[in-house]
Amino acid sequence: MDFSARYVALGDSFTEGVGDPDPARPNGVRGWADRVAEQLGRDNDSFGYANLAIRGRKLRQIIAEQVDAAVALQPTLVTIYAGANDIFRPKVDIDSLMEDYDAGLAALRATGAAVVLFTGFDSRSSKVFGTMRGRTAIYNELVREIADRHGASLVDYWRFGEYHDWRMWDRDRMHMSTAGHINMANRVLDVLEHERLVPTETEPGLAGGSxxxxxxxxxxxxxxxxxxxxxxxxxxxxxxxxxxxxxxxxxxxxxxxxxx
Structure with a gap:
């Protein structure tokens, strides 16, 4: 997979990095995508990284606001996660949404970039968000179809059992903690068949969650x-x-x- 030159991350709060605070960075967060970019570019002086994700964005907003901007950057690697903020609305037409997602993925793949998608998390551990589990399962199946159709790679968040540990979550119980973001960075690096992050003594490990x-x-x-x-x-x-x-x-x- 050619991801060595230009990496562009698209999405909502998940990709922006909410839950992994860093006051020194834009919007005050770091996140798994920054951590992946740091690892990919560690030994590559020509490496470039853009993060277009904004918290709260719904799927169609992400497609409309971020896909063309990403294409203009001529990426060699794109990660995108969109749809979570739609699933949790009172009403949602998942089939219609995913048609737009499919079109967005086609535009990204037409650049020749490697594209990485994500399934949604299995929220069975949450009494509040667990009610949306059926919707997420439908969404995930459609994501898998889109990934297959466009030759995209898949980070299967739904199957990551470690996220049923509350320490992987921020105190708002909606976003990953620093520990969760570090783990997700390694999960993405695994899919990219790249060396994992090296733990440091300053990282909070699993102590950052609720x-x-x-x-x-x-x-x-x-x-x-x-x-x-x-x-x-x-x-x-x-x-x-x-x-x-x-x-x-x-x-x-x-x-x-x-x-x-």
């Missing part, structure tokens, strides 16, 4: 659940009722090819 629910007693767990509802669940619902997004006003983190 561990209290997994380890606390009943009363403490109820207290944390109440706090989560106030700080994360309610604002999430309000944004959907109002038609606003956490990404409103944000720009892509790395709109042009850069070297981290």
């Amino acid at each position: 561990t209290a629910v997994a380890r606390a007693g009943r009363i403490a767990a109820l207290r944390e659940n109440a706090q989560w509802v106030r700080e994360h669940a309610v604002p999430w619902v309000v944004r959907r009722v109002k038609g606003t997004s956490s990404g409103d006003g944000l720009s892509p983190r790395y709109p042009e090819l850069t070297r981290l």
